[in-house]
Amino acid sequence: MKTEKLRTDPQKRLYSLDALRGFDMFWITGGGGLAILLSNMTGAEWLGIQMYHVDWEGFQFMDLVFPLFMFISGVAIPFSVLSKLENSIPKSKLIWKTFRRFVLLVILGLLYNGVFRDGFENARIASVLGQIGTAYFLASIIAIYFQSLRSRIIWLVAILVGIGIIQLLVPIPGIGAGVLTPEGSINGYIDGLLLPGKFYGGTFDPEGILCSISATGITLMGTLAGSILKDSKRGDWQKIGLLSISGVTSILLALALSSFYPIIKSCWTSTFNLLTGGISLLLLALFYLLIDHWGLKKWAFYFRVIGMNSIFIYLFQSIVNVPRVTDSFIGWLEKPMGQFWDLFWNISYLAVIWLLLYYMYKKKIFIRV
Secondary structure, three states, X not given: OEEEOOOOOHHHOOHHHHHHHHHHHHHHHHHHHHHHHHHHHHOOHHHHHHOOOOOOEOOOHHHHHXXXXXXXXXXXXXXXXXXXXXXXXXXXXXXXXXXHHHHHHHHHHHHHOOHHHHOOXXXXXXXXXXXXXXXXXXXXXXXXXXXXXXXXXXXXXXXXXXXXXXXXXXXXXXXXXXXXXXXXXXXXXXXXXXXXXXXXXXXXXXOOHHHXXXXXXXXXXXXXXXXXXXXXXXXXXXXXHHHHHHHHHHHHHHHHHOXXXXXXXXOOOHHHHHHHHHHHHHHHHHHHHHHHHOOOOHHHHHHXXXXXXXXXXXXXXXXXXXXXXXXXXXXXXXXXXXXXXXXXXXXXXXXXXXXXXXXXXXXXOEEEO
């Protein structure tokens, strides 16, 4: 991980991509908690429910946050990796760079899990950052060696079909095939065979081996979207149309297949890839339309500041006691605020995080992995 000044003029970057990344991170940097509080205050139960993950099968808004981030990391690959091929940088050098990123993200994932604090004995090895690193690395290799959209679509179909075959048709000793439960899924069986340490889900890990390989699918969907946006031969409306049609098609396919192949985040089924990938495509199309095509940037500045230091703030919240920092500034206002204290505190918490990121933004301090 390194700190650097942005080499690309911020105005020439894909503003919508930074904003969408920040919108995504907003929900895990305090936005979700604020939504739950507003739900309790207003009686809008539907809003509060969406801020939690489903127990197993199904889908709620919070289940989108992680795959959307992986999709966005894929969108960046044509701009950050494939563009270097156009400048005659050897493929081997690019693969080595993405491999180092993979290793670093795995290490940072161990840091987030507290492995270096609590010790390696019975530690949790799988992590959100490790899954991001794995999927990014695999998607990058595919994108480097198969640069045409058609060839990457073939790879995407192969991954989704392959994961589907493994999860539905490969039998587990003593259980059978296609048992998509926490105790019976092949994800947990493979993790038990190959993944050391403890699992977040007890009998399985939602960021385990098969989940990480499956998540390459949505990251690869991101590379396709990135290549569409990067194509100077396409007009903005053509790009927006392609993203939107692809998104709707992916969602409808996921819903159609879900009748026999459930949408399950915890074992990252292919239908989950298709559903979240489709929603991600529609969100990217919307942000691109509003921000990069129509030039409506001011409303998205708040999110962009978050999006340009996303990995940093994710780790920062796990290491630094941000609630205590917040209390240090506003704790004296608890009694005067009365019944509005919880709302004021949540907004202040978001402000503390954002002001830190805004300071880094103004100083052009961007933590890169």
